[in-house]
Amino acid sequence: MPATEPVAQPGPLRWRTVEVIEAIAETPRVKSLVLRAPEWPGHRAGQHVDVRLTGEDGYQAQRSYSLASAPEAAHLAITVERVDDGEVSPYLAEEVRPGDRFELRGPIGGYFVWTVGMGGPLFLIAGGSGIAPLMAMVRHRAVTRSSAPARLIYSSRTADDIIYRGELERLAASESGLEVTHTLTRSRPPGWRGETRRIDRAMLTSAGFPPSLRPRAFVCGPTGLVETAARALLEIGHAPNLIKTERFGPTGR
Amino acid sequence: MAADDRAGTAPLDGNAVAGLLREVFACEMTVAIITCSGCGTSGPAGAIRVFGGAMGAIFRCATCDTAVLRVARTPRGVWLDLRGARSVVVPNSR
Numbered sequence: 001m002p003a004t005e006p007v008a009q010p011g012p013l014r015w016r017t018v019e020v021i022e023a024i025a026e027t028p029r030v031k032s033l034v035l036r037a038p039e040w041p042g043h044r045a046g047q048h049v050d051v052r053l054t055g056e057d058g059y060q061a062q063r064s065y066s067l068a069s070a071p072e073a074a075h076l077a078i079t080v081e082r083v084d085d086g087e088v089s090p091y092l093a094e095e096v097r098p099g100d101r102f103e104l105r106g107p108i109g110g111y112f113v114w115t116v117g118m119g120g121p122l123f124l125i126a127g128g129s130g131i132a133p134l135m136a137m138v139r140h141r142a143v144t145r146s147s148a149p150a151r152l153i154y155s156s157r158t159a160d161d162i163i164y165r166g167e168l169e170r171l172a173a174s175e176s177g178l179e180v181t182h183t184l185t186r187s188r189p190p191g192w193r194g195e196t197r198r199i200d201r202a203m204l205t206s207a208g209f210p211p212s213l214r215p216r217a218f219v220c221g222p223t224g225l226v227e228t229a230a231r232a233l234l235e236i237g238h239a240p241n242l243i244k245t246e247r248f249g250p251t252g253r
Numbered sequence: 254m255a256a257d258d259r260a261g262t263a264p265l266d267g268n269a270v271a272g273l274l275r276e277v278f279a280c281e282m283t284v285a286i287i288t289c290s291g292c293g294t295s296g297p298a299g300a301i302r303v304f305g306g307a308m309g310a311i312f313r314c315a316t317c318d319t320a321v322l323r324v325a326r327t328p329r330g331v332w333l334d335l336r337g338a339r340s341v342v343v344p345n346s347r
Contacts, residue, residue: 013275050272050307062307064272108271111283111299223264245300247265 045136046113049106063088070139120148127221181207201232211237264302291319
């Protein structure tokens with residue numbers, strides 16, 4: 001295994017208290033929370049954490065969130081989409097303030113993971129807040145100055161719903177080998193240059209890598225998008241063992 | 254429990270309940286290779302379709318629909334049923 005392969009983390013996961021340093025509004029419904037996690041053991045891009053909130057009466061609610069921060073970043077970041085009837089996300093996406101604390105355990109997951117040592121090309125396909133673990137990969141790639149070619153196809157409902165839009169534009173403009181294709185499924189603003197339909201086989205062919213380059217594909221988003229994209233990737237001829245998926249429930253993660 | 258945690262009838266995948274499995278197993282289980290007792294299909298747990306959520310879930314074989322792994326949080330503890338798995342191979346830690 002390459003030296004960049006991470007440390008395995010055996011033994012039980014423990015809950016640790018983290019402190020919110022900053023809450024960044026990404027879109028009207030989505031916030032990123034920058035967290036101070038003392039003695040964090042490190043993580044790999046694509047892994048997630050469980051978040052646990054405890055009410056004054058002792059009632060607990062738990063939810064999983066992908067880590068959006070690069071492993072190299074000084075602090076952890078999760079990106080939370082408000083789910084109106086949710087138990088955890090309204091607090092995290094609306095109420096939470098710098099200085100607030102809650103419990104978190106992780107990192108969790110070893111399947112949906114990319115490290116720079118695995119090489120590329122890196123073929124990322126995201127729907128909505130499914131961008132979060134892929135953003136950790138994009139940031140990891142940028143921070144390590146990886147030369148692995150990377151292409152991201154990112155589906156959002158409207159232009160206002162695009163998460164990390166400015167950062168993605170900057171990274172794509174930096175000529176680092178990252179290409180970003182946006183597609184909008186609900187509206188087309190004036191002057192929009194991206195795609196305006198659901199991700200399909202034609203888009204995966206024109207904006208992705210050909211199977212002959214053996215790209216590592218990571219697909220993350222709502223179940224429908226993930227199944228459509230994964231099936232289309234197989235039809236195009238991508239190797240099943242190079243396609244990794246992570247599905248969110250219908251309510252989003 | 255939470256609306257957040259309900260997956261309804263749409264499948265998730267093994268990654269969604271990895272935290273619950275880590276309460277039972279001392280290692281990361283999404284990379285464990287599970288072989289279905291129904292049809293012999295095998296693959297990493299993280300790729301298997303999962304129905305349920307963080308409080309309990311069923312891993313179903315994509316080929317034959319056998320419930321290869323069932324896990325739930327109960328008042329007595331984390332309940333695990335592996336009768337649908339012929340084998341579970343946990344890769345050596347790196």
